[in-house]
Amino acid sequence: MNGEHTVHAYDDELRQLTDTVLQMGGMVERQIGDTVAAMMERDSERLGRIIETDDSIDEFELAVERQVTKMLALRQPMAVDLRSVIGALRVASDLERMGDLAKNIAKRGIALSQAREIPSAWMIPNMAEKVRAMVGQVLDAYVDQDLEGAERVWRNDQDVDEMYNGLFRQLLTYMMEDARNITPCTHMLFAAKNLERIGDHATNIAEMINYRLTGDHRFGDRPKADTTATFVACAPVELDGTLE
Amino acid sequence: MAQGGDQIETLGQEVRVTFKLDERRLRHRHAAETRFRFYGLLGIALAVLALGVLLVTIVAKGHTAFFQSRVVVDVFFDPALIDPEASGDPKILAKGNYGAIAKRSLSALFPEVSGRRDKRALTRLLSDGAARELRGMVITNPGLIGSSQTRSLLVSDDVDMLRKGHISRDIPETQRALSDKQLAWLDALAEEGRLKSSFALGFFTSGDSREPELAGIGSATMGSLWTILTCLLLSVPLGVMTAVYLEEFAARNRWTDLIEVNINNLAAVPSIVFGLLGLAVFLNVFGMPRSAPLVGGMVLALMTLPTVIIASRAALMSVPPSTRDAALSVGASPMQVVLHHVLPLAMPGIMTGTIIGMARALGETAPLLMIGMVAFIVDVPDGPLDPATALPVQIYIWADSPERGFVEKTSAAIMVLLAFLILMNTSAVLIRQRFEKRW
């Protein structure tokens, strides 16, 4: 699509920037997968290692920031190059947040490993796999400059939101059934919320890909399917003897 | 660059040889440069030597012309010979027999001289101009009539040449210009201290004459001046305007190229061709007066015009186009651009070209010969239409004359001409320097 710069060092620097972002993204993708797997296996040691790994992700973000600052000062990028460079900064920021969210899931996992097991927690691994796949796809779209792939990821977030809605209701049900479930379910709720947030950040990255390729910031109005903020569960428990 | 001490040692032999080779080449080059510089200096030395020899020869021959011999006598302005009726009428005064007055003043010093032949020989010691000088004195001051004054009178060219050492006493009398008796009289005058040399103002003021002692460059100088003036007034405005038109306004096409080629060729045409043109057109067709500086100036203008045009064009071309662009961008019309900006900047070059052209014209002889300025002109011309001659032509005429007295006059005239040329060329250099500083 775009040819090579007359000054080859410029192309090298852009490539290096993309590589850094991809390395960071790969790491984040792995973190997501590992943390949910470890959570399900109740492996606290592994979860502890995952938490430590997050520092490397933060360092990657600093590296990207340094490279971007240097390129802005020395190359004065224009047009598509400018959008690429600014995009890389935003993507790194999103990836760093994703890393933090994965770390938080790991923390929840440690807490869960000490609480009782919840039987139908299978929804979380499903959701996590979907989110991890999204992250993988969006990173692929970033490398391949694939606008359609990015748009697909942007739309798929809707599915993640639906899965979260379902999980939310299910966990509430568990909590209402048995008070001993409240602690583990609350942790799982937060973990699930973190996963959902990771999905949202993936859509941010998709929008950055769009910005880099077309200059538009938005695909359209993002379909937000997450209704949990306004959801009120109907309590089957009698409040003061009377059924509503 | 060697990296270690060991390597230098092993390389040592080879390095030294390389250095030696380079040194030899370097020596050769230096020697060649020194030789080249020597040749240059030699060339300059030869040129300076030649110039020196030329100048020394001319000055040696000519410097004596600036002094003339005179004899101091008592002159009695006999009213009987000048104005017998004491009318005071200038016309009668002018017709007085001043020759007799001069004759008598000299013979009064040698009362023993008798016999017509001897008397005539004595009189011949004086110049014919002596009588004219006396006339001039009386006309300016009629009060001299009847008085006796001590005056110095001009002597003849033979006496002058004797005093300047050009006539030898050793050759037999029959081959000599002055007889033994005349020599004796001259010695007697010299003993009395009556013979002296004075500055020859007449050399600069008088016109040409058969008599060397009376001949001067006056008419030639004025003729040259009028000629150069005419040449200047004709060639410079025309030449500059032509250059301006060709450079600034004319379209660049085959016609202008043709004109440019022709102008360049004309600058190289031998000057006598222009003389022929002047003869054929100005004198024969238009019937203009012969020997007039006006015609001479016109012919020289034709000759100088290409030089002026070429120099002016070069000066105009050297004005950077950025000046023209700037002037145009402020809304100046093409004429304003040329008059206000280009010409002032080109002026040093134009003036230099003009002065060089004029200097060349000043020294031209051939074209002037063709239009008749080779005549024998006695009276100093008053205007450009009076017959005149030019300095180079005057030199040519005198060089041809047999009289001994003209030799020094020729060289002196050459000195004057050279002085003018040096002056003109120096001023060209100075003007260019002064104006170039401001730009």
Place this chain on the structure above:
Amino acid sequence: MVAMSVTTDAPLHGAATPAVKIVAQGVDVFYGDKLALNHVDITINNHEVTAFIGPSGCGKSTFLRCFNRTNDTIPSCRVSGSVTIDGQDIYAPSIDVARLRTRVGMVFQKPNPFPKSIYENVAYGPRIHGMASSRTALDEIVESSLYRAGLWDEVKDRLSQSGTGISGGQQQRLCIARAIAINPEVILMDEPCSALDPIATAKIEELIDDLRSQYSIVIVTHNMQQAARVSQRTAFFHLGKLVEFGDTEQVYTNPAEQRTQDYITGRFG
């Protein structure tokens, strides 16, 4: 086909729709048989700085020179099409070119003050056009022009000094003062800062920004960052054609044409 980008919503510096100053339609320029500019259509707005960018030999300087008919001085140059200023065709036979150039001034790449005094440099134009009735009036014009060009404080004590004896940046500002002394409506600048150091360049850019409120300015530049800083509209020329013309911000962040993008990002060649 020229790509036109959308005008941003915000009106340009407070005014309503800026008035159109120069309209060029179908302009072709030939040097002999060689076509240097091919069917260029462009609109220059009043009180705006328009930048012409493009690689060497693309015709931007040639097009600039069409606006004040400086191309007339080049013998082999032929201009066809229409160029109108305030609706008046400037190539009409009845137009006096010298008067046109008092309305459309020009500043050149290499500063070219006249080899006269600083005062004379600025006073020459008003004098030959009879703009000052007295010496005092002329003094006022000189002072105000030098003041507006940001040069007055630096030279007010040496107005009789030669115009070529000041620094390059000052010389260029003197040329700008000379151009504005005759009260033009449009100022054309052909790479005005390419011979100057960064400080002098910055001063001239500030000056251009100042002058924008009174004149329309068209600037040709090789320095894209300068064009980006200084102009509101940018036109990209390539091989004699106008490739893209739009708001500067748009052209430099998201140009519509691939060729424009390749040029400004350094992918040409």
